[in-house]
Amino acid sequence: xxxxxxxxxxxxxxxxxxLASMAAAAADAGxxxxxxxxxxxxxxxxxxxxxxxxxxRGLVNYDKAGGRAGAFLYPVGTAGLAxxxxxxxxxxxxxxAGKNSEKTRLQAEADNVLVPFRPVLDGxxxxxxxxxSPQRLGVPAKVRVIDANESADGWIVESLPAFSMTQDxxxxxxxxxxxxxxxxxxxxxxxxxxxxxxxxxxxxxDLEAHWRSDEGKRLKEESARLFDHSIRLLMxxxxxxxxxxxxxxxxxxxxxxxxxxxxxxQLVRENCGRAVIKTLRGWLMSVPLRQSxxxxxxxxxxxxxxxxx
Amino acid sequence: xxxxxxxxxxxxxxxxxxxxxxxxxxxSLKSDVLSAKTTKVGVAMTALPKVDTQFPGADCLLCLAAAxxxxxxxxxxxxxxxxxxxxxLKADLVKVMRDKGMDATVIDEPLDVSKLPSFSSKEPNFxxxxxxxxxxxxxxxxxxxxQITALGARRNYASYIPTEDPKxxxxxxxxxxxxxxxxxxxxxxxxxxxxxxxxxxxxPKFPGLTNAYYQVxxxxxxxxxxxxxx
Numbered sequence: 001x002x003x004x005x006x007x008x009x010x011x012x013x014x015x016x017x018x019l020a021s022m023a024a025a026a027a028d029a030g031x032x033x034x035x036x037x038x039x040x041x042x043x044x045x046x047x048x049x050x051x052x053x054x055x056x057r058g059l060v061n062y063d064k065a066g067g068r069a070g071a072f073l074y075p076v077g078t079a080g081l082a083x084x085x086x087x088x089x090x091x092x093x094x095x096x097a098g099k100n101s102e103k104t105r106l107q108a109e110a111d112n113v114l115v116p117f118r119p120v121l122d123g124x125x126x127x128x129x130x131x132x133s134p135q136r137l138g139v140p141a142k143v144r145v146i147d148a149n150e151s152a153d154g155w156i157v158e159s160l161p162a163f164s165m166t167q168d169x170x171x172x173x174x175x176x177x178x179x180x181x182x183x184x185x186x187x188x189x190x191x192x193x194x195x196x197x198x199x200x201x202x203x204x205x206d207l208e209a210h211w212r213s214d215e216g217k218r219l220k221e222e223s224a225r226l227f228d229h230s231i232r233l234l235m236x237x238x239x240x241x242x243x244x245x246x247x248x249x250x251x252x253x254x255x256x257x258x259x260x261x262x263x264x265x266q267l268v269r270e271n272c273g274r275a276v277i278k279t280l281r282g283w284l285m286s287v288p289l290r291q292s293x294x295x296x297x298x299x300x301x302x303x304x305x306x307x308x309x
Numbered sequence: 310x311x312x313x314x315x316x317x318x319x320x321x322x323x324x325x326x327x328x329x330x331x332x333x334x335x336x337s338l339k340s341d342v343l344s345a346k347t348t349k350v351g352v353a354m355t356a357l358p359k360v361d362t363q364f365p366g367a368d369c370l371l372c373l374a375a376a377x378x379x380x381x382x383x384x385x386x387x388x389x390x391x392x393x394x395x396x397x398l399k400a401d402l403v404k405v406m407r408d409k410g411m412d413a414t415v416i417d418e419p420l421d422v423s424k425l426p427s428f429s430s431k432e433p434n435f436x437x438x439x440x441x442x443x444x445x446x447x448x449x450x451x452x453x454x455x456q457i458t459a460l461g462a463r464r465n466y467a468s469y470i471p472t473e474d475p476k477x478x479x480x481x482x483x484x485x486x487x488x489x490x491x492x493x494x495x496x497x498x499x500x501x502x503x504x505x506x507x508x509x510x511x512x513p514k515f516p517g518l519t520n521a522y523y524q525v526x527x528x529x530x531x532x533x534x535x536x537x538x539x
Binding site for chain 1: 365366368369465466467468469470471472473474476502503504511514516517519520523524526527528
């Protein structure tokens, strides 16, 4: 039984790792921003990913990664130039393997932050995360969730969410790779991007208990809230007409858990102490702005409205 | 023969190491300096360095040529990045100091530290250049110097092979010199390195590394002003 549990956990971790890297892969495929699509009016089908496990990782910092600078003596021997080239190639392969191994190790260490929540996370599926999203979104037109291989009419939204938890456990971060296309023309995407959402700070004294309590209710609810927010941002981005104003870039300061972070971006809108920005990669990002003092409590900015689109 | 060569190499190495002066260690900002309301403090900056790439460890000529060639598009992009409002850092620091009640003033002209005479002391925590002549020149009792020495991207090499992904860098130091005796009332070395989130190799605009550059600019500004806000 125990062995079966371990194997299942390994499989989920592997799936989570694969999914987490897919946001970057989706961005690699190129951002597409076609003509506006009024999704809220026309309705759409939200397609579940083929893999049902939701990706959760520990947020990793690579600032200290990498080797030192220094000279390296190549053992050329009597082989001359060929020996030197073989030496350089071998050195390169060893260094590259070391770099990859270090990144894997750092990610594995970062993932330890999730250990107390594994029983909850192992039970999280895309269906449980996204299944109630149409009701929560509250848009006038029909929105329904379809399986990965189910056919539908109208607009299709493919979504691949990947979550991370900060090392201080004060925030969740969602990277949602999204793809929108007409069901009749699936090879011609109307919109492809990554929507990233950094949650507001959770500053409970015991954050492990905070996220674990009531069978992980807060973890599930906050994940769903971030996911819904990302879909709302997607709908707004699709409805927006391209601006004729010259974009102004600036460096935004925001909080990610208890840490301060920065992002170079253009402002899309600001509300409830949060900003929606467009990053240098073209990603949409929603962040809690860093403020010297907490804003006065507002009815408009609590509960689900804490993430206004 | 091999042991003789090793012994000679070790002796030369020890002698060369002995010649190098020890780096200045950090000096915490003294609280009496912050509370001294009658002391006039000038804040100066050295000229900002060009935003560029560095490849430490690619030491031989061929290694450096290979590193420059490999990172050609990165260098071309990094050189287009701006200092943004970094030149305003001394004015920002003066505002922070005035908010603390200090009598602070901006020294408009860039400071060329290399033109000052050298200064030596057997006691620790003295500036290595003689700043005392600036007391009369600027009419201040203490001088805060913001000295930024490197901005841009840096990638460590071991001869021909990069040992890390490029990182945005902000290097330099901030220090306060008592112009009466050249003592350091504050010394903060700054060595900030920020990696790109996700991947870095995204020519021609390198958005991940560009973002890291602007992040490190903000972090560098914070490193200079933070000691005066506490």
